[in-house]
Amino acid sequence: MRKVLVANRGEIALRVIRACRELGLGSVAVYSTADEQALHVRVADEAVCIGPPHARESYLDGGAVLRAAREAGADAVHPGYGFLAENARFAAACRAAGLVFVGPAPELIEEMGDKAKARRRARDAGVPTVPGTDELASVDEALESAAAIGYPVMVKAVAGGGGRGIRTASEPDELRSVVVDAAREAEAAFGDGSFYLERLLPDARHVEVQVLGDEHGNMIHLYERECSLQRRRQKVLEEAPSPVLDSAAREAIAADALRLARAVGYTGAGTLEFLLDRAGSFHFIEMNTRIQVEHPVTEMVVGVDIVKEQLRVAAGERLGVVQDEVAVRGAAIEFRINAEDPERRFLPSPGEITALELPGGPGVRVDTAVFAGYRIPPFYDSLIAKLIVWDRTREEAMARGERALSELRIEGVKTTVPLHLGLLSDGLFRAGDYHVDFLESKLGH
């Protein structure tokens, strides 16, 4: 493996290009015509235009990405997150074209991407899941199952993910209409209308475990991330470690994640998502077979470069770290800076960044691909920067976060910086006392 095509854009493309450079690998950026000025295009060794602005005609066009790889003579493809990252057909097409796909085998992406199958694999591995069903096909089946599970229930698309394809119902009549809508929506969005039910766990927390596996039978975990601060099922702020797990619970959830990852023969970087209920029990919900947006908080507390490990594993090498070397040190918080207007119900705010000053100093990391004079295109995600802070304790990390956010100056577009400052002055957040519905109720949704 000598030259890696990075099939993504924005901060994650830059993140992968940086890891390639540090490992002595060549990098090839791809870009749409809306991204000609983008930083990932300039920073990569080479860049190939793959189509017009709309993602389905460029970043989601697997054929165009493969042609770019051939043209540039790349021998591997890193998909980043989103776009083609969890597309089993694309991973298989890479393999068929003789390219290394930086991620697990297509069969594994497919199996874990089917949320109902992933639940079954978890149960088989002895990992607790949220009370629920296998895939269902009819309203009658749903009503019967919901009566057994107990309301309220969540209706989830088997092919869903990233917080999409999820609805809730608190009684049979609501379930009846929700199931019809959910099936239709899932069919339109994912080409697969099948769904399953899970009991809605009130005031649950979202805790996920990072794992890494290689082709030599080594599998390790890098402990957990707390991702309960969400708005419309999108994560807003993440931290590591979780402020509520004691060391016994921390080891237990990590051990369960590792057992499931081993059971499926996972390779590369993956994340197992769990819900932690009010009683302190955790339940597996799904697995992400790719790098996550929030991976830096883990990197900050365990000192492992997850993207470099992905590339090592893809090249057939052994993991560069063993489990005994993995220890959590201090606390890290990631603030997602989105081009959205918190004053106007988080309406997207694309446009030109007229001035930009990034924070620095000890324990501060900024992953971004924007610069002063950059025009944020309206076609893609609103995430423009990730500000990650680390310090010895959570208390100190919060102070550092406040300090770094106050140094950050972005002009020309609205951002979610005020939201983060508000969280840092919220007593419940500061106490670590929050769950997945906390932010929306705080915002009055």
Next chain:
Amino acid sequence: MANRAVKSPLPGTFYRRANPQADPFVSEGDRVEPGDVVGLVEIMKNFHEITSEEAGTVERFLVENEDLIEAGQNLIVLSD
């Protein structure tokens, strides 16, 4: 009264249908009332409904389905 226009509050991609299989929200000759949805704008992976602020009859579209539009751009001409 003179012709009036429905504008988009946001930049992005304009759609005349809720999904590719659906009928257009409105067509030429249709009557619209204040608050009626006349299109969608896709911006940063989010869809926002474009509603008419006034009552009127759709005279013509100034943009095509999937056109890129600017904030404040006139999309539809309404007549009485």
